Amino acid sequence: MTAVWGNRQYRIWTGLLLLSVLLVVLAQHVPLFKSFPAWLVLDLSTWLNSVISALFETLRPLGMLLSTLAEMPLAGIRSLLAWAPWPATSLLVILVALYAGGLRLALFAAVALGMVVVMGYWPKAMNTLALVIISVPVAVSIGFALGALAHRLPKIRPAMIALLDVMQTWPAFGYLIPLLILFGFGPTAGLTASVIFSVPPMVRNTLVGLSDVPPAIVESALMAGARPRQLFWQAMVPTAMPQLLVGVNQTTMASLSMVIIIAIIGGFNDLGWEVLSAMRAAELGRSLGAGLVIVLIAVLLDRITRGFAERGGRAISGGVLRAGMVIALILAVLLSGYDLLPGDQAQRLLRRIDGWLLDFVAWSAPVFAVLRNAITYGVMLPMRIGFSGSASPMVWGFALTPAITAAYVLVAVALALILGRRKPMRGIVTGFAALLFWTGLPAFPWPGVFAVIGVATWQKGGAGLFALAMAGLGLAGLSGLWVPMMQSIYLAAVAVLICFVIGGALGVLAAENDRFSAILRPISDTLQTLPQFVFLIPALMLFKVGEFTALIAIALYAVVPPIRYVEHGLRNVRPDLVEAGVQMGATPWQLLWQVKLPLARSSVLLGLNQTIMAALSMLVIAALVGTRELGQQVYVALSKADAGAGLIAGAIITAIALISDRLLRRRVSN
């Protein structure tokens, strides 16, 4: 054990562990340590509101002007798409698909658009498309300008990247109210939220693209006498074009996903609204239909923009494209005014799905009740109220006697010492785990949270990250959201744990078996592009309102990153190293655990990072099934039109996301 005391790192963490134990013991007698003191809670949201309403009311004329400017082209495109009969619009899209990706993509486009028509979602899909058509160019221009600026001025890059992270992690519902005050009721507020969310990928790709321009190209342009403007537009931008187009692709996808979520404001009768209305009426068939249409459109937009990014299009000649466009226009003029859309038979068919779901619920209720109870009693309650809370006749069927407490302490200490014998850090981690399992995550004494997070952020990320962590925790405490914050962390932590186990296992299987991988990929794609609201209805029927259902909904979405990254990591392990393992006589199991997974470590950690981001982004959606954490606070603020409260709850979620991202990212680079 001498090594422990020889190392400053271990000394600090052992000290922290002992401090936390002390705090847990003290918290039973001193209420100050148990819950964040109420006398420290300030009415931050009221202050914030007075500032925001004053500011935004003054800016309002400007906002109204902008909103008029945005809504004119939007109204134009919307009526154009509404006027054009579907065969004409479809023909145009199929031609673009043919141009961008060849025959296969054109065929897919034809089938996808045909399904949109048959299922009866054409007008709504066109409204969604109008929103995307307006928001993508704006986001791409802003993103390109910011990326070029950051490339030009390396000094502002760190600040810019931090800003991008904030834009991507701040829940949109949290800043919807200020936007509504500024722009008034209408699509502009939603479009702005969509632009805010979809600008970052364009900035990042612009930055990467411009930075990766080979110096030789810059030099030869300079040699040829290019002026700065010519250098930029005629040498650097064309060279960076493939990367810029990747940015356009990602921005388009982000924009589409946000346009769906932001439909909560209403006013546009688009696909997102359809999904939300179906969720409101708890109709699975309807929301699944709209969700499927969204997936089809997303895949189509993705493949088309990706086709341009990878090959620059040109699968057919421009002449054919122009001729096709003329035909589409003639078709549009000829057919306009006729009602060519099918009736609502498909919608009625979709309604049958609800009947099947209810039959399934009736048949399977006992099974799912058992599953729900097992996970609630076995995983969720212990993590929420801890061993100390669960060991009661109500929950686990036995009381917390002094003998049991003593046994717990003994086992925990013994386990920590045994595990820490060779690698002291393992012992310390075990100690913290035992302590957390004793109190439950939300009830961990708050000074302990400050201390542990403070030391961790200081060590991994320096003063900047430390300041961010302290500000985030302080904001949660002072605004009276300490408990919801801990509840959020707890819910996200359980979800990440479950996702990582299940997703990791699926990823391993997919890496080993090509057929399994091929089956899994479209499922993963669908889980990620299907609007998250769709998951909620079946989860609710099977598992009832409450945290457990929220957990299932979060897990269904956040399970995709571990599958992808684990598979990717394992498939890219150097074959010679695996071969060496085989030569040494490793069993497949040993090969996996001792060769492949350690080698794929950075990819696996990146997957963990993405799982956490996905879980946190689902918190606000999961609040619709009745949680008690920050996501719910965002809704409460939305309904009260309390801009300040929404911003604060959103800021805390962003802080959690940024801190966990930075903590894990440092690890990766180490």
Added chain:
Amino acid sequence: MAKKLTAAMTALVLVGFGSGPMSAAELGAVDEPIKVAMLEWTGAQISAQIAGKLLEKAGYKAEYITAGNYPHFQGLADGEISASVEIWLNNVGEVYPKVLEAGKIEDLGSLGLKTNEGWIYPKFMEELCPALPSWEALNDPDCVAHLASPDTLPNGRFLDYPADWGSRAATIIADNNLPLTAVPSGSEGAMIAELRAAVAAKTPLVMMFWAPHFILAEVEVGWIDMPPCVDQSNEHCIMPPDVNKAVWSGFSEKWPAAYEVLKALQISTEDQQAMMLAIDDKGQSLDAVTTEWIDNNEALWRPWVDAALN
């Protein structure tokens, strides 16, 4: 297209013949569409369509703006939405009272729906808890045991309104010392999904709810006879909520006759519920169902339109 044409012709006819010396109200800006809010739930969509179709009969253009219940009050205050005809005053958030106070919107009085609000349970529960529908059943340990869940042990689980609607049920449970724990439901969809699942799987459930609502046409529920109120305040006592109509403050000046039509508009609970059933259960389109109502009830609405125009 054909519909628009009819509306335009109706408008012409009405402009031609309707504006005699007797006219009680000017038509006003007939060329500018009146924007009627289409809120999320079927009942409100029916009311909006009926209002819009009556305005068309009176010679106006109606445009339907799909809108979220909470956000749409801001639009109503700014005039981006002209009218909203089904506002549940028990669920208006905090913008509505502010803009009403500031005179940015005008309350047009009741829509005429006979509403109900209270605690409901799926009908089959009367076998498990014979004392139902009396609230005393919820004091019976055997009955409460059916409702218990891991989150609420040893209490029974009571499914409450979403947290953002406010919780009076928790107050009333406390007032009467009932062994129940109120669990906030998160959203209306969550409440309906649970109710459907409870009926399908015969799992016991007691929840807060309101009428008219389309789900009540689909599943069979009982209303609990509520315990006596501690006092008559909104917090401790559930009363049937008022459902009113409201317009943007500039409405009466811009469309004087339309203002009179909307003021006169009344929809009965029975009619609305029948239409909800046709739409949500039988899968008929909103447009077809409301057009049918307009065609069948001319005797009812013709006097409203005539009074406004003549």
